Amino acid sequence: MTDPMIALSGVxxxxxxxxxxxxxxxxxxxxxxxxxxxECVGLTGASGAGKSTLMRMxxxxxxxxxxxxxxxxxxxxQASPREITQLRRGTLxxxxxxxxxxxxxxxxDVVAExxxxxxxxxxxxxxxxxxxxARLRIPERLWSLSPTTFSGGEQQRVNIARGxxxxxxxxxxxxxxxxxxxxxxxxxxxLIEEAKARGAAILGIxxxxxxxxxxxxxxxxxxxxxxxxxx
Numbered sequence: 001m002t003d004p005m006i007a008l009s010g011v012x013x014x015x016x017x018x019x020x021x022x023x024x025x026x027x028x029x030x031x032x033x034x035x036x037x038x039e040c041v042g043l044t045g046a047s048g049a050g051k052s053t054l055m056r057m058x059x060x061x062x063x064x065x066x067x068x069x070x071x072x073x074x075x076x077x078q079a080s081p082r083e084i085t086q087l088r089r090g091t092l093x094x095x096x097x098x099x100x101x102x103x104x105x106x107x108x109d110v111v112a113e114x115x116x117x118x119x120x121x122x123x124x125x126x127x128x129x130x131x132x133x134a135r136l137r138i139p140e141r142l143w144s145l146s147p148t149t150f151s152g153g154e155q156q157r158v159n160i161a162r163g164x165x166x167x168x169x170x171x172x173x174x175x176x177x178x179x180x181x182x183x184x185x186x187x188x189x190x191l192i193e194e195a196k197a198r199g200a201a202i203l204g205i206x207x208x209x210x211x212x213x214x215x216x217x218x219x220x221x222x223x224x225x226x227x228x229x230x231x
Contacts, residue, residue, distance in 0.1 A: 002036070002037065003073070004034035004035055004036045004037075004070075004201070005035055005036065005037050005071070005072055005169060005170050005201035006033070006034060006035040006058065006070070006071055006170060006201055006203055007033075007034045007035075007068075007069075007070040008031050008032050008033050008034070008054075008058075008067065008068070008069050008070075009032050009067050009068050010030055010031070010032065010066060010067030010068070011028065011030070011031035011032070011054075011057065011064055011066060011067035011068070011069055011077070011225075012026070012028055012029045012030065012031070012064070012065050012066030012067055013026075013027050013028040013050075013053060013057060013062060013063075013064065013065055013066075014026045014027065014065055015027055026227045027050055027053060027226070027227070028050050028053060028054065028222075028225050028226065028227075029066075029225060029226075029227050030067075030225055031054060031067070031222075031225040032067075032225075033220045035170075035201040035202065035203050036201060037169070037199045037200070037201050038196055038197070038199045038200070038201070039196070039201055039202070039217050039218075040192065040196055040202040040203075040204060040215050040216045040217055041202070041203050041204070041216065041217065041218055041219070041220055042204055042205070042206050042212050042216035042218075042219045042220070043055070043203065043204065043205050043219070043220055043222050044219045044220065044221050044222065044223075045221050045222040045223035045224075046223060049221075049222045049223040049226060050222045050223075050225065050226060051205045051222050052174065052205065054222055054225075055094075055172050055174060055203065055205065057069060057076070058071060058076065058092075058172060058203065059076075059088070059092065059094050059172055060076050060079070060084040060087070060088070063077075064076065064077035071087060071091070071092055071170055072087065072091045072092070072169060072170060074087055089114075089117055089118065090118055090166070090168075091168060091169050091170055092168060092169075092170045092171075092172070093114075093163050093164075093166065093168030093170070093171045093172065094163065094171075094172040094174075095159060095160055095162075095163035095164075095171070095172070095173050095174065095176050096159065096174045097156065097159075097174055097175050097178060098155075098159070099147055099148075099155040099156070099158055099159040099162075101146070101147060101148065103146055103148050104146050104148075105146060106143065106144050106145065106146065107133065107138065107142060107143050107144070107145060107146065107147045107150075107158055108126060108129050108130065108133070108143040108144065109129075110147055110158060110162060111129035111132060111133060111158065111161045111162045111165055112125040112126050112128070112129040112165065113162070113165075114162060114165045114166045115128060115129075115165055115166055118166065125165075128165055129161065129165060130143070132160075132161035132164060132165060133158070133161050135161075135187050135191075136157040136158075136160060136161055136184060136187055136188075137157070137183065137184060137187075138154060138157055138158065138161070142154070152179065153179055153180065153181075153184075156178070156179065156180070157180070157184060160176060160188055160191070164191050164195070167195075167198060167200070168195075168200060169199070169200060169201065170200065170201045170202075170203075171195060171200050171201070171202045171203075171204075172202075172203050172204070173192070173202060173203070173204035173205070173206075174204070174205050175205055175206065175207060175208075176188050176192070176204065176206075177189065177206070177208045177211045178207065178208070185208075185211065189211055189214060189215060192215045193215060196215070202215075204216070
């Protein structure tokens with residue numbers, strides 16, 4: 001049996017409220033989960049339970065203060081910024097709800113950038129970007145424009161295209177079908193299924209219950225890791 005691509009054990013997180021007398025709030029204790037290659041695990045729990053916090057810890061945006069957090073064998077809890085950057089470049093992808101890009105960069109280049117950063121030739125990278133933009137129904141006339149001028153729904157689809165441009169072995173998905181129409185929702189679910197079929201390990205937050213039931217193999221209740229309920 002191969003090792004899981006994501007493995008959390010005893011993970012904990014606290015926040016220091018500097019504007020409230022440096023009060024320390026424990027938000028997560030004893031978090032444990034695994035995600036295998038080709039598996040999609042959905043995070044569940046009430047609003048505020050820590051789903052997004054856990055995802056940000058896996059991605060390395062939030063510091064893990066206890067336990068181990070392995071992604072493709074790298075303990076993100078102990079990794080250097082350089083190691084995390086390298087992990088994100090070729091192994092760990094993250095599709096958030098919000099597009100953050102440099103202004104004035106054309107949409108086609110925004111989507112192709114993850115491939116170009118890995119040394120993929122420009123023709124191949126742009127062809128992959130164009131295919132994804134077309135699948136997600138972004139009109140070709142917009143590809144030369146910056147996505148910062150787009151509607152919220154268009155920006156979300158550009159973000160999805162960028163996240164799926166490279167075949168990341170590990171993918172984090174934060175509400176990938178939120179606010180999408182039926183046709184684009186179906187396209188995104190298809191992309192997730194394709195990623196699973198090629199062996200990607202996926203950890204996601206899905207408030208769309210039908211989408212969650214379709215693509216997730218099992219679920220983890222993050223509420224079980226809040227200090228009030230942790231064992």
